[in-house]
Amino acid sequence: MRNRQRGSNLGLLLLASQVFQLGIDNIPPVTLATLGLNVYLFLFPVKPLLQTCLSVREAYLYRDWSRLLLSPFHHADDMHLYFNMASLLWKGIKLERKLGGAWFAYLLSVFSLLTGLVYLLLEMGLTHMTEDSSYSLQCAVGFSGVLFGLKVVNNHYHPGGATYIMGLPIANRYSCWVELILIHIMNPGTSFIGHLAGILVGLLYTAGPLKSLMKTCAGFVTSNGQHGGQQTYYNSSGKSSLFYREILI
Template identity: 60%
Template sequence: MQRRSRGINTGLILLLSQIFHVGISNIPPVTLATLVLNIWFFLNPLKPLFESCLSVEKCYQQKDWQRLLLSPFHHADDWHLYFNMASMLWKGINLERRLGSRWFAYVIVTFSLLTGVVYLFLEFALAEFMDEPGFRRNCAVGFSGVLFALKVLNNHYCPGGFANILGFPVPNRFACWAELAAIHFISPGTSFAGHLAGILVGLMYTHGPLKKIMRKCAGIFSSNMHYYGHQDHFNSSGELGYADILHIIQD
């Protein structure tokens, strides 16, 4: 896996333009730090993509566990970075204001690691169930698994709204599944398992035990994370931004 060269990084320029259009002062600190971190690793990757992408073969069989940390923050090209970070910008603004910066940072770190673990489990299960070793070699990179998990949270807080998926109104409770299908209909080469892993992690948080486990692990710091601090409210319509409607994530 090698980073595709497109000459001028148009996607990066568009992303920076969008960030400055929103206004750096209007972006909560953890969201801004996540954007900066992803941009930094795009411009200064710690390792080549083929050494940072996540696969069962490389991570589990060869014990290269550092890929769990590297893969979410490396992107295949500038457009991959743009679509992911444009989506992160709006999700982060909404969720960080609702959850509070400390808890949101905790969520980002937990989702980044756990999405990778679930992805490895899904690819391993597919390889075993279908007797197809190729699934063990599938190598994913990018932040989109985490974004799908955040999308589940976003839609969870707008239970009665609708999302606009490729021009069709979809109830928020089904929006993630509809977008999962839409993305892989438009771009079959994307990682279905990577995106599905994000949805499953999000559901583990909103309907499963993950949130309770995170609170227990946070211990004495949980009282400072303002989980219940609903400073702002989501748009009641629950419609997604254009980056969510049109993006083709290359996870």
């Protein structure tokens, strides 16, 4: 497992340039706060990277469940942070304006937790099916799993159109799957399972029971004396995580 590479912090400069080009006033508050949290934790991490990345061994076998909360918001290096946050800006601006700030914050919280849980389940399944313990040792950090989930949701709320990937037009409904495969082919060190987990969580929201469950939970909270109805929470309707390996000694 390698340590964080700080380098020249070119990624931070690129990110700052992009934020100022967009204009801070044009970035919705939840998106801006999420970006700020990721940058802050990059500069002042809660723990060393080895103690924040998510793996079956560390989270499930050793019961370090705090990694579920920490791993999405820590990044391996400044370029890893830049690519993920640039993607967050584009998706966050569109989705937060569509869903409203409170519901978007709720969505980010649920996706951050569920993507990690699905990642663990997939890695555990691969360990048992292949009898290869290395799947339980793969340790991932970064926000890109959540971003893949947000891409599915964004394509659901903005159907139609195409995304150009390597110069080829790909229908938006299929673009996340094409990106999943291409990213892994072009950079085998990226977290294929982490990205797949994000897509599955996005599908649970758009085509499964997750959205209804979230509305039910939000309605339960508001019915206990907070703000009125569910409408308070919603309106109508990477670069990739890097893998790290540890060797058991």
